[in-house]
Amino acid sequence: MINIKFPDGAIRQYEKGISALAIARSISEGLAKKVLAASVNGVVQDAHRPLDKDASLQLLTWNDADAKSTFWHSSAHLLAEAIEAQFPGVKFWVGPAVEQGFYYDMDLGDRKITEEDLALIEKKMAELAKKDSSFERIEISKQEAIRYFSEKGDEYKLDLLQGLTDGEITFYKQGAFIDLCRGPHIPSTAPIKAIKLTSLAGAYWKGNEKNKMLTRIYGISFPTQKELDDYLLMLEEAKKRDHRKLGKELGIYTMDDDVGPGLPLWLPNGTILIEELERLAKETETAAGYKRVVTPHIAKESMYLTSGHLPYYADSMFPPMEMDGEKYYLKAMNCPHHHKIFDAEPKSYRELPFRIAEYGTCYRYEQSGELFGLMRVRCLHMNDAHIYCSKEQFFEEFKAVNEMYLKYFTIFGIDKYVMRLSLHDPAKLGQKYVNEPVLWQETEAMVRKVLIDTNTPFVEVQDEAAFYGPKIDVQIWSAIGREFTLATNQVDFNSGIKFKLSYTNKENHPETPLIIHRAPLGTHERFIGFLLEHYAGKFPLWLAPVQVRVLPISDKFLGYAQQVEQALKKAGIRAETDDRGEKIGKKIRDTELLKIPYMLVVGEKEMSEGKVAVRRQGKGDLGAQPVGEFVALASQEIISRKSE
RNA sequence: GCCGUUGUAGCUCAGUGGUAGAGCACUUCCUUGGUAAGGAAGAGGUCGUGAGUUCAAUUCUCAUCAACGGCUCCA
Numbered sequence: 001m002i003n004i005k006f007p008d009g010a011i012r013q014y015e016k017g018i019s020a021l022a023i024a025r026s027i028s029e030g031l032a033k034k035v036l037a038a039s040v041n042g043v044v045q046d047a048h049r050p051l052d053k054d055a056s057l058q059l060l061t062w063n064d065a066d067a068k069s070t071f072w073h074s075s076a077h078l079l080a081e082a083i084e085a086q087f088p089g090v091k092f093w094v095g096p097a098v099e100q101g102f103y104y105d106m107d108l109g110d111r112k113i114t115e116e117d118l119a120l121i122e123k124k125m126a127e128l129a130k131k132d133s134s135f136e137r138i139e140i141s142k143q144e145a146i147r148y149f150s151e152k153g154d155e156y157k158l159d160l161l162q163g164l165t166d167g168e169i170t171f172y173k174q175g176a177f178i179d180l181c182r183g184p185h186i187p188s189t190a191p192i193k194a195i196k197l198t199s200l201a202g203a204y205w206k207g208n209e210k211n212k213m214l215t216r217i218y219g220i221s222f223p224t225q226k227e228l229d230d231y232l233l234m235l236e237e238a239k240k241r242d243h244r245k246l247g248k249e250l251g252i253y254t255m256d257d258d259v260g261p262g263l264p265l266w267l268p269n270g271t272i273l274i275e276e277l278e279r280l281a282k283e284t285e286t287a288a289g290y291k292r293v294v295t296p297h298i299a300k301e302s303m304y305l306t307s308g309h310l311p312y313y314a315d316s317m318f319p320p321m322e323m324d325g326e327k328y329y330l331k332a333m334n335c336p337h338h339h340k341i342f343d344a345e346p347k348s349y350r351e352l353p354f355r356i357a358e359y360g361t362c363y364r365y366e367q368s369g370e371l372f373g374l375m376r377v378r379c380l381h382m383n384d385a386h387i388y389c390s391k392e393q394f395f396e397e398f399k400a401v402n403e404m405y406l407k408y409f410t411i412f413g414i415d416k417y418v419m420r421l422s423l424h425d426p427a428k429l430g431q432k433y434v435n436e437p438v439l440w441q442e443t444e445a446m447v448r449k450v451l452i453d454t455n456t457p458f459v460e461v462q463d464e465a466a467f468y469g470p471k472i473d474v475q476i477w478s479a480i481g482r483e484f485t486l487a488t489n490q491v492d493f494n495s496g497i498k499f500k501l502s503y504t505n506k507e508n509h510p511e512t513p514l515i516i517h518r519a520p521l522g523t524h525e526r527f528i529g530f531l532l533e534h535y536a537g538k539f540p541l542w543l544a545p546v547q548v549r550v551l552p553i554s555d556k557f558l559g560y561a562q563q564v565e566q567a568l569k570k571a572g573i574r575a576e577t578d579d580r581g582e583k584i585g586k587k588i589r590d591t592e593l594l595k596i597p598y599m600l601v602v603g604e605k606e607m608s609e610g611k612v613a614v615r616r617q618g619k620g621d622l623g624a625q626p627v628g629e630f631v632a633l634a635s636q637e638i639i640s641r642k643s644e
Numbered sequence: 645g646c647c648g649u650u651g652u653a654g655c656u657c658a659g660u661g662g663u664a665g666a667g668c669a670c671u672u673c674c675u676u677g678g679u680a681a682g683g684a685a686g687a688g689g690u691c692g693u694g695a696g697u698u699c700a701a702u703u704c705u706c707a708u709c710a711a712c713g714g715c716u717c718c719a
Contacts, residue, residue, distance in 0.1 A: 103714095115649070201714035202647025209716045213647050216714070244712095248655080257692080257710060313719060315645095333719055367645055367717060368710095376718080466719055485718085517719085554676040581676080589680035603678060613679080621679055 005056040014051070021047040021187055024059050035059045036067040036186045044070065046137055046184045062223055067186075072097035074135060074174075074186045075125075075195065075221040076104045081177035082124035083217075087111060092179065093156045093205060093214055100231075100481070101220030105203055107156065108215050118197040118217070129192040133175040135185035142166040145180065156205075194228035195221045241479045243532035244373040250537055250545070250595065252528065253374060262371040262378035264525060269545035272574070273531070274381065274524050276543050278359055280411070280641070281383055281521060284404065290355040290385055295337035297361070301327040306498055307336040308434070312467050318365050330363040335492075335517060338386040339499040342513075347503035349390060352513065353397050357385035359524075374529030375484055383521035388501070388513040394491075399450050401489045401518045405474060408487075408520055413643045414534065417486065418475045419456055421448060422464035433467055439493045443514075444470045447491060466517075468494035479533040486530060490517040537595045538617060541634065542641045548575040548634065549596045550612075551587045553603030555579070560607040564600060564627055571631045573638070592617060598634065 001013045004023065014023060020038030024031045024047070038047045039058040044066045051057070060067035076095030079102070083090055087108065095104030113121075140148075142161065149157040157180045161169070172181045174189055186192075197219040205211035222228045239245065247253050252270035259265060266274060282292070301320060304310040310317075313332065320327035331337065338356055347354065361381050370376050389397045409417070424433040424440050433440070447470050451458045458472070465471060471490035477483055492515040495501075502510040521527045531539070541547055548568055552561040561577045568575035578587045584601065591599050600612035605624070612630055614622040625633075 112648095199713055200648055203715045204646075207716070209646070213715075215647075218714080255711090261710070307719095309719065316718070335719080364718080369645065369647095369715080370717065371711090468719080480713095488719095490719085551679090553678055556676065581674095583675090583677050583682060584679060585677085586681055587679090592680055599679085601679065605678085615679065 002051060003054040004051065005054075007056075007058050016052050017050040019048050019050055020057060020059060023051075023057065031059065034061040036061060036064075036191065037070040037184050039064075039066065044184055046135065047187050048134070049137065069097035070184055071186055071191070071223075072102040072221060073184075074189070075192050075219065076102040077135070077172065077174060077177060077179055077181070077185070078125050078128060078189055078192060078195075078221075079104050079121070079197070079217060079219060080106070080179065081128055081175055082121050083113075084177055085124060085128075086117075086121065087113070091154050091156050094160070095179075098218075101198065101218060103216050103218045105205075105214040105216045107212070113200060113215060113217070115200055118200060121217075122195050122197050122219075125192075125195050128175055129189040129195070131175060132188050132190035134188040135183075136173045137183060137185075138171040138173060138178075140169055140171055142169055145169050145171070149180070191223050192221050193223055194225045195219060196228055196232065238479045238481075241533050241536040242373075243375070243479070243529040246532045246537040247374065247529070249593075250532075252532065252545075260378070261368060262366060262376070264374060264377055264379070270528065272545040273528050273539075273543060277383075277521060277524060277527065280408075281357075281359070284407070285355075285357050285385065288355070288400065288404065289353075290357045293338065293341055293356045293358050295334060295341070295358060295360060296331075297363075298328045298330055299337065301329060303336045303340070304329055307339070307495060308467070308498055309333065309336070312432075316365050316367075318363055331360075332362055332364045334358050334360060334362065334382060334384045335386060335495060335515075336499075339495055339501060339515075342386075342388050342501055343499060347388075347513075349503055349505050349511075352503060353387050353389035353393050354513075355385060355387045359383065372478075372482070374525045374532075375478060375482070377523075377525045380526075381524035383519050383524065383527070385518055387516040387518065388496075388503075389516070390503075390505070390511065391514060394446060394514050394516075395450060397516055398447065398489065398491070399454060401516060401520065402450060402454060402456065402472065404518075405487050405489070405520045411641055411643065412531065412534065414476070416476070419451065419458040420464070420473045420475050421451060421458050421460045422466075422471050422473055423460060423462050424465040424470065425463035428463070432463075433465065434494045436494065440470070443491045443493055447472060466490050466492070468492040471517075476530055478530070484526060484530070486522045486526065487520045488518065488522065489520075491515075492517055539595070539597070540641070540643045541597045542638045544595075544597050545574065546576055546594070546596045547573050547638070548598040548600060549591050549594075550575065550577040550600045550602060551584060551591065552577070552579070553584050553601065555581065557602050557604070557607055561600075561602050564602060564612055567627055567631060568634075571635055573631065573634055588615065600630070 002016050003011050004014055005011045021032060021035055024035045035047050037044050037060040039060055040051065040055050062068065073096060080092050080095055083106065091107040093105035095102065145161055146158065160180060170182060171178055172183055172185055197217055199218045201216045202213045203216040205214050220231060250269060251267045253264045253266050255264060317332045318330045320329050341356060342354060359381060361379055363379055366376055366378055387397050423444055426437065429435045429437060469491035471488055473485040474487040475483055476486045495515055496512040502512055505511045550561040550564050552558050558579055565575045565577045588599060595617055597617050599615040601615060602612055606612055611624045611626050613624045614630060616622055
């Protein structure tokens with residue numbers, strides 16, 4: 001007998017060799033049907049597998065994240081089974097579960113799968129799922145596994161086998177499909193009741209662009225049709241807050257073929273957003289001791305050779321213009337220009353930290369396939385600044401930058417993000433990263449200390465650093481789930497050396513400053529794209545391009561409406577009047593759809609009393625108040641940059 | 645850059661081998677209406693661009709550009 005401990009602390013005895021599934025069945029048949037996998041001593045495994053010693057056991061059902069990914073991984077096998085049935089001879093690479101669903105990568109040879117085929121494959125999957133084939137786990141020796149795939153002529157699975165050692169190799173079989181797989185899987189195919197193949201894409205083998213491109217099919221599956229319907233509905237909802245859609249509807253920005261890809265044109269409403277963000281940034285930075293500078297949009301090749309950017313990033317800079325035998329590049333970053341400003345006059349330790357900020361535009365030749373609305377563009381307004389400081393000052397300076405992020409995040413109510421400490425990969429020193437092993441280690445330790453000392457939750461990621469030093473990135477997700485870096489705070493121990501920057505220290509010796517590159521608001525483009533999705537277009541009053549719209553009941557009151565508009569404008573409030581010959585219901589509807597925060601309805605009653613009937617977007621009628629009172633309240637809401 | 649899909653009016657989309665349609669938006673007129681769509685009329689598109697096939701191309705073929713979904717990249 002063995003002792004099995006349950007999550008509630010209860011311990012029960014079972015016969016040695018019993019499976020988690022059988023234990024579930026002993027509790028209730030209903031539970032057994034719902035069990036998808038088992039967590040044994042914290043390790044997820046097949047619910048079928050025999051338990052041969054004491055263990056703590058958790059039966060995993062659909063509501064457990066681990067069970068979901070097991071379910072999706074099994075769905076990927078089902079996908080492969082369906083494809084093998086319809087396209088015999090297809091070679092499979094890997095088919096993991098992802099955050100929302102699963103995919104399988106395959107080599108179709110000369111054949112092609114079209115989007116129409118996806119519907120057929122879906123059907124086939126449903127058919128196969130109904131057969132309720134169990135997922136059988138087969139332990140196999142490496143030699144046998146190699147023989148099996150050699151006979152099949154499957155170079156992909158043979159490649160996978162190379163990385164595995166004997167004794168840990170398993171196959172899984174369901175129906176007619178056998179795959180090299182470490183598992184775990186759900187007990188059988190029947191629970192997979194609702195399937196949607198969502199997209200057909202290409203993906204480089206092993207994620208390397210020099211390799212062959214495989215065909216990838218993405219899909220998602222659920223235990224019930226309703227859950228699939230709900231998921232598809234949620235996707236529709238997410239699309240409604242896509243910044244590209246809202247950006248168009250709210251007149252924020254536009255793109256034009258004649259201007260060029262990735263080069264947004266900021267419309268008047270979008271320009272107000274930029275100006276408000278810059279106003280916030282300038283106030284914040286002035287208070288934090290930054291000075292503002294302005295630098296040209298181009299510079300000579302020699303500067304980018306000095307900075308070391310050219311060897312790393314030439315491909316993602318616009319090609320140079322030749323003038324008088326010199327090559328000039330459009331700037332892709334402000335740093336080198338700022339270093340030259342630091343270097344313009346001799347510096348004493350008394351002038352450090354030297355903090356300079358700029359809101360200039362930079363130009364990056366992003367790969368055409370990477371462009372994405374406002375989130376990834378070729379012309380970007382950086383919320384950029386550089387801090388030159390001593391080693392002793394570094395900790396406080398870096399910490400202050402982090403605190404500045406958090407202050408901004410509070411203002412905008414941003415709470416869904418991940419702080420990512422990006423480190424170098426020692427194997428790539430001298431290639432992707434400057435070859436200063438000691439400095440890397442020192443600065444990485446300093447940055448980590450800032451995060452730990454400030455109790456900031458973070459994740460560490462290898463091989464994501466900038467070429468000149470480690471950094472902290474703030475990762476966010478777009479409405480459709482794509483990940484982006486919103487803000488960044490980077491250490492640079494290298495540019496100071498490259499540009500021969502120095503200051504005179506207390507002992508009257510020259511010393512190289514450390515440099516912090518920071519952009520708490522990232523780029524205006526990405527930040528505004530993010531904010532559009534974050535607020536679903538319903539900006540807080542201080543940011544809203546149009547803050548108040550005055551709606552006369554009929555044009556008899558147009559004159560009064562315009563007086564109210566003037567009073568608002570005089571108080572610095574962005575206001576306009578709806579002077580169309582429409583009914584009030586129509587005017588309200590249109591204004592609601594434009595997500596203008598306040599509507600002031602004025603008619604006979606309001607005009608005679610010098611009032612306005614206030615209506616808040618999304619909230620409805622708030623009642624009448626004197627014009628002056630509304631102006632005062634609205635002004636207060638704007639000044640405090642209140643988020644609703 | 646690579647794989648796949650798409651490209652018709654300002655927007656969302658229908659449609660056809662014989663040079664085009666709807667709804668919303670827009671303009672004008674009627675209506676002067678009290679908290680999410682009042683009515684009528686009108687204007688608006690060389691069907692992304694270039695070439696080929698054809699008596700004839702927006703429709704078929706090819707190329708190209710752009711957008712979209714991924715992959716790769718992101719100072």
